[in-house]
Amino acid sequence: MTKHIKIGVSDPVTAAKGFIDAWQLAERGENVETEYKLNFESLETLLKILTPGRWLLLKSLRKSGPMSIRRLANMLERDYKNVHTDVRLLEQVGLIDRTKDKKVEVPWSTIEVKLELAA
Numbered sequence: 373m374t375k376h377i378k379i380g381v382s383d384p385v386t387a388a389k390g391f392i393d394a395w396q397l398a399e400r401g402e403n404v405e406t407e408y409k410l411n412f413e414s415l416e417t418l419l420k421i422l423t424p425g426r427w428l429l430l431k432s433l434r435k436s437g438p439m440s441i442r443r444l445a446n447m448l449e450r451d452y453k454n455v456h457t458d459v460r461l462l463e464q465v466g467l468i469d470r471t472k473d474k475k476v477e478v479p480w481s482t483i484e485v486k487l488e489l490a491a
Contacts, residue, residue, distance in 0.1 A: 375408070376472075377467075379486060381418055383410040407419040408480075410466060415487065421465060422485070426458050430467060438475035440476055 382390075390409070397404045412418040432448060433439070439447075445455035459476050462468040469479045 375479055376482045376484065377408040377410060377480050379410045379418070379422070379483060379485045380472075381413070381415050383413065418485075419426045419489075421461065425427040426462060429455065430462065430483065431456055433468070433476065434478040434480070438471045440475055444476065 373461060381488050387409075394404055394407075411422065429444070429448060433444060435445065442461055443454050444453055444459070445452040459468055463470070463476075467480070467483070469476065471477055
């Protein structure tokens with residue numbers, strides 16, 4: 373199954389409105405397609421979380437499949453402690469999951485990042 377997440381920048385009011393709209397559609401019994409979104413309050417925050425190193429980590433983990441953090445660190449030729457820190461942060465924002473046997477994995481087939489120039 374393909375899982376797709378959209379990442380972007382949105383103020384809390386706009387994000388809440390999208391949630392309320394989807395809720396109202398569901399209450400009316402209308403078919404609502406599940407949509408996964410991860411919104412940051414600013415571009416600066418998004419870029420602080422999705423650094424080039426973390427983006428590479430996500431791509432590598434998705435390509436290679438579930439594994440331990442130690443194996444991931446070895447594969448990326450990075451320090452274990454730094455990879456562990458990155459994995460924990462990416463877990464907190466929902467871009468990395470754990471399998472039943474505690475390996476880390478990227479549950480998303482596609483991660484779409486959309487940035488708008490207009491306010």
